[in-house]
Amino acid sequence: MEQIGHWIDGAKVAGSGRTADVFNPSTGEIQAKVALAGKAELDRAVEVAAAAQPAWEATNPQRRARVLMKFVDLLNRDMDKLAEALSREHGKTLPDAKGDVQRGLEVVEFCIGAPHHLKGEFTDSAGPGIDMYSMRQALGVTAGITPFNFPAMIPMWMFAPAIASGNAFILKPSERDPSVPMMLVKLLEEAGLPKGILQVVNGDKEAVDAILDNDVIQSVGFVGSTPIAAYIYERASANGKRAQCFGGAKNHMIIMPDADMDQAADALVGAGYGAAGERCMAISVAVPVGDDTADRLIAKLAPRVEALKVGPYTSGEDVDFGPVVTAAAKQNILGLIQSGKDAGAEAVVDGSEMSVQGYEDGFFVGPVLFDRVTPDMDIYTKEIFGPVLSCVRAKDYEEALGLAMDHEYGNGTAIFTRDGDAARDFAKRVNVGMVGVNVPIPVPLAYHTFGGWKKSMFGDLNQHGPDAFKFYTRTKTVTARWPSGIKEGGEFSIPVME
Ligand code: NAD
Numbered sequence: 168m169e170q171i172g173h174w175i176d177g178a179k180v181a182g183s184g185r186t187a188d189v190f191n192p193s194t195g196e197i198q199a200k201v202a203l204a205g206k207a208e209l210d211r212a213v214e215v216a217a218a219a220q221p222a223w224e225a226t227n228p229q230r231r232a233r234v235l236m237k238f239v240d241l242l243n244r245d246m247d248k249l250a251e252a253l254s255r256e257h258g259k260t261l262p263d264a265k266g267d268v269q270r271g272l273e274v275v276e277f278c279i280g281a282p283h284h285l286k287g288e289f290t291d292s293a294g295p296g297i298d299m300y301s302m303r304q305a306l307g308v309t310a311g312i313t314p315f316n317f318p319a320m321i322p323m324w325m326f327a328p329a330i331a332s333g334n335a336f337i338l339k340p341s342e343r344d345p346s347v348p349m350m351l352v353k354l355l356e357e358a359g360l361p362k363g364i365l366q367v368v369n370g371d372k373e374a375v376d377a378i379l380d381n382d383v384i385q386s387v388g389f390v391g392s393t394p395i396a397a398y399i400y401e402r403a404s405a406n407g408k409r410a411q412c413f414g415g416a417k418n419h420m421i422i423m424p425d426a427d428m429d430q431a432a433d434a435l436v437g438a439g440y441g442a443a444g445e446r447c448m449a450i451s452v453a454v455p456v457g458d459d460t461a462d463r464l465i466a467k468l469a470p471r472v473e474a475l476k477v478g479p480y481t482s483g484e485d486v487d488f489g490p491v492v493t494a495a496a497k498q499n500i501l502g503l504i505q506s507g508k509d510a511g512a513e514a515v516v517d518g519s520e521m522s523v524q525g526y527e528d529g530f531f532v533g534p535v536l537f538d539r540v541t542p543d544m545d546i547y548t549k550e551i552f553g554p555v556l557s558c559v560r561a562k563d564y565e566e567a568l569g570l571a572m573d574h575e576y577g578n579g580t581a582i583f584t585r586d587g588d589a590a591r592d593f594a595k596r597v598n599v600g601m602v603g604v605n606v607p608i609p610v611p612l613a614y615h616t617f618g619g620w621k622k623s624m625f626g627d628l629n630q631h632g633p634d635a636f637k638f639y640t641r642t643k644t645v646t647a648r649w650p651s652g653i654k655e656g657g658e659f660s661i662p663v664m665e
Pocket residue numbers: 312313314315316317339340341342370371372375376390391392393395396413414415416446447550552578619623
């Protein structure tokens with residue numbers, strides 16, 4: 168059985184205590200054991216980071232960026248290997264796993280611009296003989312805690328700007344799929360990153376608490392479910408750390424009567440069921456405006472959902488989505504599906520009983536499409552994080568907008584319409600962080616920022632884009648006046664005979 172340890176001080180370190188099982192979700196088999204760090208292992212990594220960081224910060228930003236350039240080459244070289252390892256532990260299809268790596272890689276590319284992003288501001292002659300300038304300086308030792316659903320992308324969203332800014336970074340990945348983060352740190356060291364600047368400490372709550380209580384760590388990034396995001400934000404802030412914590416979601420897509428219904432149905436199928444619905448930007452609620460729109464939408468949607476192919480990633484491009492991550496996740500999803508039926512939602516498509524031939528022990532859940540869901544049902548209020556799409560019928564645009572506005576989560580949302588005025592009004596008024604207009608999953612590109620509102624985000628600075636360089640640096644502002652010097656006494660015109 169493979170033993171996955173930690174990566175500390177440029178080497179693989181075996182765990183010294185508890186472990187967790189790492190499953191292959193397609194087969195249900197345990198394929199590895201991952202070490203769960205305690206305080207001593209975390210503190211050791213912090214010591215190493217603190218010793219390595221000053222020299223890295225003193226390395227000029229162009230040289231730091233060159234390490235990231237080389238890292239991009241290595242990511243592309245090893246793309247297939249990374250995707251395979253990712254799919255084997257997560258269950259998503261290989262093309263989707265490559266997308267996971269790619270969306271992280273794009274943030275690394277953005278961070279290659281670090282010399283530009285870290286430039287300060289300068290005011291010449293702010294007063295007589297006075298100049299004022301600001302510089303952005305690294306925080307020191309930083310840390311991040313990441314979820315299972317994007318084991319390549321989200322770690323890269325954190326560590327690329329952190330190390331480009333001159334920090335050391337300690338990553339605590341999800342214990343469900345720890346292999347890809349271990350591969351990423353090795354690739355970065357192959358690209359020339361000094362040891363100790365990026366380290367991986369695997370673990371669970373014990374390792375997380377050790378991060379939150381360590382005095383040397385200056386900042387904590389978190390992505391995961393909302394209750395843990397709130398806990399980490401509070402404890403990190405109480406301990407004087409800078410924190411940005413991203414939580415769960417319930418993303419609504421409004422379908423106006425004038426929308427192209429084929430386009431809307433295609434968008435919903437991809438956004439609702441891709442990666443088995445295990446995306447924080449998945450659309451989990453469709454809100455058609457008017458009964459006629461709802462009937463037309465369901466008529467287009469149902470056959471598409473029925474036709475979805477579910478299977479292991481090893482089946483190649485034949486499969487639309489794979490299993491969910493664990494048996495516990497499957498049970499939770501099936502429980503919520505049952506609660507929807509009990510509460511009177513209409514299961515137009517019900518794949519909850521499906522099993523995949525030859526993979527009966529895999530954690531597969533077939534696609535489920537509910538119609539006539541109402542806002543009091545658990546399947547509406549809770550994040551299901553599975554292949555379940557709920558249709559809530561709204562009588563008019565204002566009611567549809569109100570649904571998205573009143574939900575406690577505010578990560579992403581979308582409107583499908585041909586009407587510019589409705590789209591513009593929606594984008595302006597909705598209290599959600601990322602909005603799509605005829606785009607179902609509006610994940611901003613690397614040079615913009617990513618972040619939700621309401622219970623989907625605790626903190627103020629978003630991930631990637633310019634915010635990332637703000638999050639991982641402190642501003643220092645210098646006011647300088649130089650008293651008059653030798654120039655006052657100097658003679659600068661050519662001496663001439665009077
Ligand atoms: P999770 O909250 O269970 O775990 C996330 C991380 O927190 C993991 O590293 C885990 O080890 C750690 N953790 C778990 N329980 C903990 C505890 N009690 N104390 C301290 N640390 C703990 O989330 P998950 O199941 O890995 O990921 C799915 C969730 O992440 C969904 O809610 C999804 O919406 C959310 N997510 C949000 C975003 C976003 O950007 N908003 C992106 C991706 C995923």
